[in-house]
Amino acid sequence: MPRPSEPTRERIVQAANSLFYSEGIRRVSVDEVAAKAGLTKRTLYYHFKSKDDLVAAYLAARDQPNLALFRKWFAEAEGGLPAKVDAIFKNLARSARHPKWKGCGFLRTSAELANMPGHPAIRIGAAHKKKFEDWLRATFAEQGIADPLKLARQILLLLDGSFAVVLLHRDASYMETAGEAARMLIETAMGKLGRRRS
Amino acid sequence: MPRPSEPTRERIVQAANSLFYSEGIRRVSVDEVAAKAGLTKRTLYYHFKSKDDLVAAYLAARDQPNLALFRKWFAEAEGGLPAKVDAIFKNLARSARHPKWKGCGFLRTSAELANMPGHPAIRIGAAHKKKFEDWLRATFAEQGIADPLKLARQILLLLDGSFAVVLLHRDASYMETAGEAARMLIETAMGKLGRRRS
């Protein structure tokens, strides 16, 4: 059946997403992706010019939904800035307890491609993290925080650290530890910590 | 020439270390490791029973030296606890600027093997991080910090976060940002922050 066109491409990307994310890009063959999408490899190569191209599409497809989720968790949380950021880590901890969770697709791809610094997939990952950092920075700036970029980067470090550590230890409680640290850094930056000790 | 025995095994592990670290365990073939070590694949398989076994040996060989380096940087740094921990991040930033630097071998391997949670290589990586965390915790406990484990985990998160982020962005300045965050968390835990704002 010809003529599905865009739906077909979409189906391939979804199959790639599912397989690449859960098993890694090197371990999964193009044939497997094609089979999962319900078509042959040759058809897949009609829609994508190479496996690298497919990998890039896989990551590009994760960009927006991931960011949207973070923004949603932030927006829906009760409380001030520290609590709203903390909510991101709490929600992430919940996700991380699902057995199919395998860390951050962008970071894992960058780890697999560490010997190819200019690879398109890495640029997509870097852009993704940059967008998250930018959003945090803008949010902190709105709240009048003195060095919003620095704080945004610190939160990003805690976030990506918890992806890595939780993946290694399979212990989602590290996400909550990261959230607490984030809270504390934000509170400090907001100058709310003078009242802590006596 | 028989009779080198241990030196030979050592040479293989060093070749594996160099190749696996710089290109990833999946991308490097056993033949390549053997060639780099100056012998044939069959000889390599005399010393190691499988590629997985070789990967495990590669990581096991990185465990002690890595930890020793962190302890050395800590010990040699001037100043109090925050400054000594910060020194680890500063030194790491210096390492990370070398072009051959490719992040943390343990984390990258765990990212490549994310679909095999029980893999020996992952257990070695997890044990390595645990050792680092334990050392930090003990150090903080000696200084009378209230919740030394929590603080140790927060530092670990910043450390591993900076590995991941610097690898992705190829921007070592994130290491220094992580160091600042670590400093701040330690100072807060030491109760030295009350004097900051009027």
Add this chain to the structure above:
DNA sequence: GTATGTATACTCACCAGTGAATATACACAA
């Protein structure tokens, strides 16, 4: 009747692991 898709069936390269044979060093015996 030409664009767009899709499938069958291939090529060529690579790769983990093995079979069978060989070379060396050392122990002990003659």
Add this chain to the structure above:
DNA sequence: TTGTGTATATTCACTGGTGAGTATACATAC
């Protein structure tokens, strides 16, 4: 001191399997 056995160490040549990418042909829609 010279021979001989045995564990150690190494090689060459191979197998079975997989993987990325392609040549060619066929089908459908407009």
